[in-house]
Amino acid sequence: MASSEIIPGIHVVRGKFAGEFGFIASYLVVDSGEVLVLDPGTAGDPGDRLEKAIRNLGLDPKNDVVGILCTHGHPDHAAGAGRLKRATGAPILIHQDDAELLQTPAKFLNERLMMDKAERFSMKFDKGPLRVNYRGVEADELITHGQNVPVGETNLKVIHTGGHSAGHCAFYDATSKSLFSGDEVNNFPNDSRKFYVDNTGSIVSKLAALDVLSKLGADYLFPSHDTPHLFADVRLQFEAARDGVVHLQDTLLTLLSARGEADVEQLVFDMKQARSVPIPESYDALVTTTTYVTLMGLKEAGLIRELGNGIWTKVG
Numbered sequence: 001m002a003s004s005e006i007i008p009g010i011h012v013v014r015g016k017f018a019g020e021f022g023f024i025a026s027y028l029v030v031d032s033g034e035v036l037v038l039d040p041g042t043a044g045d046p047g048d049r050l051e052k053a054i055r056n057l058g059l060d061p062k063n064d065v066v067g068i069l070c071t072h073g074h075p076d077h078a079a080g081a082g083r084l085k086r087a088t089g090a091p092i093l094i095h096q097d098d099a100e101l102l103q104t105p106a107k108f109l110n111e112r113l114m115m116d117k118a119e120r121f122s123m124k125f126d127k128g129p130l131r132v133n134y135r136g137v138e139a140d141e142l143i144t145h146g147q148n149v150p151v152g153e154t155n156l157k158v159i160h161t162g163g164h165s166a167g168h169c170a171f172y173d174a175t176s177k178s179l180f181s182g183d184e185v186n187n188f189p190n191d192s193r194k195f196y197v198d199n200t201g202s203i204v205s206k207l208a209a210l211d212v213l214s215k216l217g218a219d220y221l222f223p224s225h226d227t228p229h230l231f232a233d234v235r236l237q238f239e240a241a242r243d244g245v246v247h248l249q250d251t252l253l254t255l256l257s258a259r260g261e262a263d264v265e266q267l268v269f270d271m272k273q274a275r276s277v278p279i280p281e282s283y284d285a286l287v288t289t290t291t292y293v294t295l296m297g298l299k300e301a302g303l304i305r306e307l308g309n310g311i312w313t314k315v316g
């Protein structure tokens with residue numbers, strides 16, 4: 001079985017389990033003999049199992065794929081776009097704020113994450129889902145907030161969320177009440193409070209997006225690294241995601257109160273000691289970057305200020 005149908009017309013093709021990331025879920029939206037692929041995954045995972053799944057549905061990968069739609073440009077979601085385009089001829093769609101990343105994957109390490117040289121070096125050879133040693137590709141269509149992406153009679157509305165990364169979008173089918181949330185809601189199985197953002201992301205945008213998405217009235221939530229959530233469980237996911245963000249903000253404010261002043265590295269160290277952080281543990285760069293972007297959000301809110309040299313302190 002290459003894919004499984006969750007509700008009529010929506011199929012999931014799951015990548016391999018990869019440690020703390022869980023797996024990457026690619027979705028196929030099928031209507032009237034057409035198929036739209038959401039998030040083709042890494043350069044090789046799910047890889048050609050996507051075409052297999054399409055063939056198993058009685059469709060032709062070369063003729064029936066109308067688009068490759070990316071929630072955002074991170075390597076675990078969009079690295080497979082170039083390969084799938086060559087296999088299907090279908091256009092790649094992504095928001096313009098993540099299109100450059102799609103074209104130049106090395107930007108993920110060089111610009112999107114805060115890391116030192118040693119970490120950057122080791123990540124270059126990483127075999128994990130965040131590796132960037134694949135060929136970039138140009139987007140065919142830049143999607144914008146509010147537009148519809150059609151497949152057969154179905155229309156997916158683009159909701160630019162911009163919290164997880166500047167160009168992150170979610171997609172909503174109002175007819176089946178299905179929301180594809182990418183990495184904006186619930187990144188990781190078993191703990192939906194866990195989250196991360198890259199350097200272009202924003203905690204303010206993330207909280208605003210969670211509010212907007214939670215009010216759509218979705219019956220089905222299809223996240224990128226987790227199993228689908230149905231009905232009453234959908235609401236809980238938004239609450240958990242919001243709790244995760246607020247918990248990190250509170251933790252940082254508490255630590256800054258206790259220490260008086262601290263830099264990002266110190267705060268990350270303290271949070272690891274306390275083991276209370278709802279963000280991933282396996283990649284230091286993700287934790288550091290998420291912490292930094294969260295500090296920037298607290299600064300915007302007037303709760304903390306930077307003393308210079310990356311040292312932060314509470315206001316008042």
Ligand SMILES: [Zn+2]
Pocket residue numbers: 072074077164183
């Ligand atoms: Zn991501």
